[in-house]
Amino acid sequence: MRARMAAAVWAGWAALTGIVTAAGAAFLALGLFAATQVAEQPVLFDAYLWRVVRFTLLQAGLSTILSILPAIVLARALTRRQRFPGRTALLRLLALPLALPALVVVLGIVQVWGQSGWANAVLKAAGFETGFNIYGLTGILIAHVFFNASLATRLLLSHLDRIPAENWRLASQLGMQPWSIFRLIEWPVLRAGLPGAASLVFLLCIASFTVVLTLGGGPKATTIEVAIYQALRFDFDPARAVLLALLQLSLCAGLIVLGGRFSGSMIATKSVYGWNIRPDVSSLWGRLADFAIIGVSALLLLLPLTAVVAGALSAPFAKLLGEPVFWRAVMTSVIIASVAAISCLVLTWCMLAGLRTLRSGQSRRVATVFTNLSMASASLILVLPPVVLGTGWFILLRPVTDVFAVAPGLVIMINTLMALPFAMRILQPAVTSASDSHERLCASLGMSGWHRFRLIDWPVLRAPLGLAFAFAMALSIGDLGAIALFGSEDFTTLPLLMFQRMGSYRMDEAAGLALLLLVFCLGLIYGAEGLARPRQVPGEAVQ
Numbered sequence: 369m370r371a372r373m374a375a376a377v378w379a380g381w382a383a384l385t386g387i388v389t390a391a392g393a394a395f396l397a398l399g400l401f402a403a404t405q406v407a408e409q410p411v412l413f414d415a416y417l418w419r420v421v422r423f424t425l426l427q428a429g430l431s432t433i434l435s436i437l438p439a440i441v442l443a444r445a446l447t448r449r450q451r452f453p454g455r456t457a458l459l460r461l462l463a464l465p466l467a468l469p470a471l472v473v474v475l476g477i478v479q480v481w482g483q484s485g486w487a488n489a490v491l492k493a494a495g496f497e498t499g500f501n502i503y504g505l506t507g508i509l510i511a512h513v514f515f516n517a518s519l520a521t522r523l524l525l526s527h528l529d530r531i532p533a534e535n536w537r538l539a540s541q542l543g544m545q546p547w548s549i550f551r552l553i554e555w556p557v558l559r560a561g562l563p564g565a566a567s568l569v570f571l572l573c574i575a576s577f578t579v580v581l582t583l584g585g586g587p588k589a590t591t592i593e594v595a596i597y598q599a600l601r602f603d604f605d606p607a608r609a610v611l612l613a614l615l616q617l618s619l620c621a622g623l624i625v626l627g628g629r630f631s632g633s634m635i636a637t638k639s640v641y642g643w644n645i646r647p648d649v650s651s652l653w654g655r656l657a658d659f660a661i662i663g664v665s666a667l668l669l670l671l672p673l674t675a676v677v678a679g680a681l682s683a684p685f686a687k688l689l690g691e692p693v694f695w696r697a698v699m700t701s702v703i704i705a706s707v708a709a710i711s712c713l714v715l716t717w718c719m720l721a722g723l724r725t726l727r728s729g730q731s732r733r734v735a736t737v738f739t740n741l742s743m744a745s746a747s748l749i750l751v752l753p754p755v756v757l758g759t760g761w762f763i764l765l766r767p768v769t770d771v772f773a774v775a776p777g778l779v780i781m782i783n784t785l786m787a788l789p790f791a792m793r794i795l796q797p798a799v800t801s802a803s804d805s806h807e808r809l810c811a812s813l814g815m816s817g818w819h820r821f822r823l824i825d826w827p828v829l830r831a832p833l834g835l836a837f838a839f840a841m842a843l844s845i846g847d848l849g850a851i852a853l854f855g856s857e858d859f860t861t862l863p864l865l866m867f868q869r870m871g872s873y874r875m876d877e878a879a880g881l882a883l884l885l886l887v888f889c890l891g892l893i894y895g896a897e898g899l900a901r902p903r904q905v906p907g908e909a910v911q
Contacts, residue, residue: 380722380738383715387745387788390781391752394760395617401610401763416587417595417608421615424591427505427580428573431512435569438513439520440558442665444550445658446521447528448649458662461669462518466790467839467893468673469846470515470578471863472882475870476672477511477583478502479679479879486675507583512576514672516569523568527561528554540647546654549647571623574616575753577849578863582870592616593755597853606763613756620751676882683880693860701861704776705845708783712840713833715784716791719745720799743792749785754849757782762853775854782850787840794839798832838892846885 449455465473480486482502491497502510535553544552577593584590590598592612599609649655688694719742726738749757761778765771771778826833848863855864866881 376718376721376725378722379718380720380725380742383718383722384738384741384745387715387748387785390785391745391748391757393764394752394757397760397764398610398613398617398756401606402614417612419588420590420592420595420612423505423589424574424619427508427512427589427591428570430505431509431516431573432566432570434509434513435516435520436562436566438665439517439524439565441661442517442521443524443528443558444554445661446525447554448646448654449658449662452659452662454666458666459522461666462522464669464890464893465515465518467842467889469842469848469863469882469885469889470511471582471848471866471870472676472846472886472889473514473672474511474579474582475679475866475875475878475882476674476676477507477514479675480671481507481510486671503583504586504589508576508580508589511579511583512573514669515579516572518669519572520565520569523565524558524561527557531557536646544647567623571620574619574623577753577755577852581848581852582867592619593753593849596755596759600759600762600853606766609759610763613759616756617752620753624751673886676879676886679875679879680883683876683883685880688877688880693865697860697862697865700776700859701845701863704780704783704861705841708780708787708844709837709840711780711784712787712791713837716788716795716836719792720795724799743796745788749789752785754782754786754847755853757785758850758853772854772856772859775856775859778854779850783844783847784840786847786850787843790839790843791836794832794836795829798829838895842889842892846889 446455446458478485481500482488483500485502488500500506531553539549539553574591575593576591577597580589580591580594581597584594592615596609596612596616599605599612719738723738723742726734752760758778761781762771765774765778845861846863848867851859851861851864852867855861860868862881862885866878866885869875869878869881
């Protein structure tokens with residue numbers, strides 16, 4: 369029994385060490401290269417570099433503002449309208465952009481808002497001539513708002529839903545008007561959650577790669593991530609790539625520190641009422657405004673996905689299915705995504721099993737340290753985005769081997785680390801809840817290791833494990849960042865093949881590939897949710 373418990377702790381520390389080593393080696397390579405070469409070339413600090421930094425901050429700032437403002441409006445509307453047909457489906461739709469391949473969404477956005485897209489077609493039919501160009505800052509902002517406004521809405525909605533029903537009962541008794549309700553009840557809760565949501569959105573926009581690569585439209589709309597990719601793949605200028613990677617790392621780390629410093633929390637006690645009786649839900653104009661907001665938001669979320677499906681109706685599937693490169697890309701994508709998802713689950717489970725063992729023993733201080741280190745290591749990918757991580761390993765391996773010969777292993781490692789924050793967020797509450805319920809029983813029966821997992825853990829954690837696997841696999845199979853850096857003619861995935869077809873203006877074939885990716889990712893996510901529905905336990909829901 370003690371030997372098995374010690375093995376679980378050692379496995380947890382081994383997983384933690386492996387994650388830190390993978391990220392730390394890349395960081396060390398970047399630092400050493402900068403110390404030896406970048407300092408000797410001050411010409412690297414030129415106007416181009418600062419223009420890239422300025423545009424990165426500009427697009428991230430504008431994207432954050434344009435994502436947070438509508439998120440506040442939509443979150444308040446959804447909080448006021450707790451029951452209406454389709455509310456559950458809309459909440460699922462808000463979670464969908466996180467799991468969709470960015471390239472698929474970009475293609476849908478081009479088909480809706482592009483020069484020959486649906487929006488311009490409607491305007492021309494109405495007699496309006498537009499010079500709207502989807503490529504450049506405008507397209508980047510539209511795509512970032514699509515991805516991040518839904519994420520911010522879910523984050524802010526989780527804060528608003530924690531307001532006790534007693535607050536609304538008191539507001540009804542006092543006859544509070546809508547503005548007073550917002551100022552005195554809702555705004556303090558939103559103010560506590562806004563810094564964290566805004567910093568996360570800003571961080572994701574700074575680290576955005578696929579959106580900027582496809583919609584940037586030229587040197588004037590280039591971010592640090594894309595500049596790193598260009599420096600390595602086109603200019604083969606490792607010194608500039610390292611300098612840009614260090615700038616990216618500094619920005620991301622500073623944002624995480626600032627986000628944690630300014631984020632607040634608001635304690636809300638459990639309500640004795642099961643329904644929030646708000647005084648501002650009965651107004652006819654209020655209902656019309658809320659449902660207009662909800663309807664427009666749902667329409668804007670559905671339009672790009674509908675455009676992808678509609679565009680794929682004329683795709684030459686027979687030609688695609690007859691190409692050997694297509695089947696190689698499919699096999700490569702499935703293998704890489706499967707291995708990355710399994711590796712992600714193994715690392716996450718080892719850390720959580722080690723943490724559970726430490727918590728059940730007497731090492732409370734060690735358990736606290738291990739918890740903090742595990743959560744921090746799982747979030748390393750937020751500080752070291754895939755392109756930055758890939759740059760570090762490129763610099764590290766270039767003197768000793770052919771980097772492109774070991775590209776599959778590097779892509780799997782990067783995709784594994786990229787999925788860790790999501791897997792940890794899904795599994796950690798479920799494992800903690802299951803441990804609190806069954807730890808004493810397992811200890812009294814002397815159950816541990818495989819027998820405990822098969823008889824106790826698996827029936828309870830089957831659903832969250834499936835959901836974590838589905839998210840990890842969907843993120844990996846739709847990733848373009850790592851494969852764009854290390855891909856080649858002999859090593860191609862579906863997103864890279866789709867990007868190549870878009871670059872050669874074979875949009876019908878790209879639409880067909882986009883539909884296949886969309887169906888696969890949706891099948892993974894909704895299949896996992898179906899698995900979770902009948903056996904869901906408290907704490908499994910992903911906020």
